[in-house]
Amino acid sequence: MAWEVLSIIGTIAFAISGAIVAMEEEYDILGVYILGIVTAFGGGAIRNLLIGVPVSALWEQGALFQIALVSITFVFLFPNLLLKHWKIWGSFSDAIGLSAFAIQGALYAVHMNHPVSAVIVAAVLTGSGGGMIRDLLAGRKPLVLKTEIYAVWAALGGLIIGMGWAEKPFTLYMLFAVLVACRVCSYMFNWKLPNRSIRSNS
Template sequence: MTWEVLSIIGTIAFAISGAIVAMEEEYDLLGVYILGIVTAFGGGAVRNLLIGVPVSALWEQGPLFLVALASMTMVYLFPKQMLPPWKRWGNFFDALGLSAFAIQGALYAAKMGHPLSAVIVAAVLTGSGGGIIRDVLAGRKPLVLRAEIYAAWAILAGIAVGLKWAESPIELYVLFVAVASLRVLSYTYGWKLPRRAAGEQAGGQ
C-alpha cells in the first residue's frame, strides 16, 4: 500500500468526520463543506506555516480535495446509508489517517533538516491539528486533547522519525502499523492519559 493510498484514506476519514460534526451541530451545506475541508487539510496548512513550506503547496493536492468533496457530498446526501457503517468503522479509518498523516508530517520536517522538536510538532499538527480546528469551530472541547489517547500517538511517530528509528520504507510501514494499532487499542479499551481538574489535590481531595 503506497503513501498516496494512505493519504486518500486519511483524507476521506477526516473529511467525513468534519462533515458529520457539522451536521450534528445543524450547520448548513456550506458549513458542512467548510468544516470537512478544514478537518482534512487544516493541520497540514498550519504545519506548512510552521516549518517553512509555502501554504500554496496545499493547492497541489487537487485530487485529494476532490476526494474530500466527494466524501462529504455522499454523507450529506445519504446520511442514513453512510452513518451506520461510519459509526462502526470510522474510528478505525481515523486511526489509519492519524498514523499516515503524522508520519508524513514528521517526514516533511525531517527532510527540511529541522530539529526533533519541530519534527514532533509537525507530526502532531498534521495528524491531529485538523480535528482540533474542527472542534474549535464547532464550539466543542477538542476531543483529541481530552478523550482517549490520540495526539500522543502522533508524538510517538514524530519521535521515531526525528530520531531516525524509522527511515527505510519497511521501517516506516512498521511504524505506520504500530501507531495505527496503538490508536485502535486506545479507543477500544478506553486508555486515557492522567488528568486532574484545577484545584484538585492528590488523592482526589
C-alpha cells in the first residue's frame, strides 16, 4: 500500500512539474504532454534498465499513466491556478516527487534482493532521473548536477531503506516526510555542496 501511494504522489508531482516547465519554455500542447510524461516516468525507466527490470514493465503502469495524463491536462487547461503559486509551490512539488520516487525506487531494488549499493543507486535514479531528463529537454542545467543539495536526499533514503531501517508503511511515510523536509530546507536556507571552478579569472 505504501508503495502504491508513493508512486501516485510522485507521478502527480513530477507530471505537474514537467508540464509547467514545458509551459514556461512555451512548448506546444504535445511538448507539454511529452515533458510531463518523461518527467514522471523517465527516472523509473533508467532505474529499470540498470537493475535488470524489463523495460516492458513500464508499460504495465496503465493507471499511473492515466493519473499523469489527467494531471498534465489539468495544468494545461487551468495554468493560472498553479502558475501564480508556482514560485512558492514548484520546489515543494519537486521535493515531493524526489522523495516519493526515491523511496519507491529503493523499495523496488530491495524487493529484487539487490545489495545496499544498488538500492542507493536505484533511489537516486528514480528520484532525480526524471528531473534531469526534464531539465535537459527544456534546455536547462540539470538541478541535480548543481551545487544545490538534491540527489543527496534520495541517496540518504536509499541507504536507510537498504539497511532495513524503514520497512513498515508507517516508517516509510515518516522517511518520506523527513526527506521532503530536508529537501525544502536545502533550498529555503540555500544549503550547497562544495564545488570548485577551474575557469580562469582573466
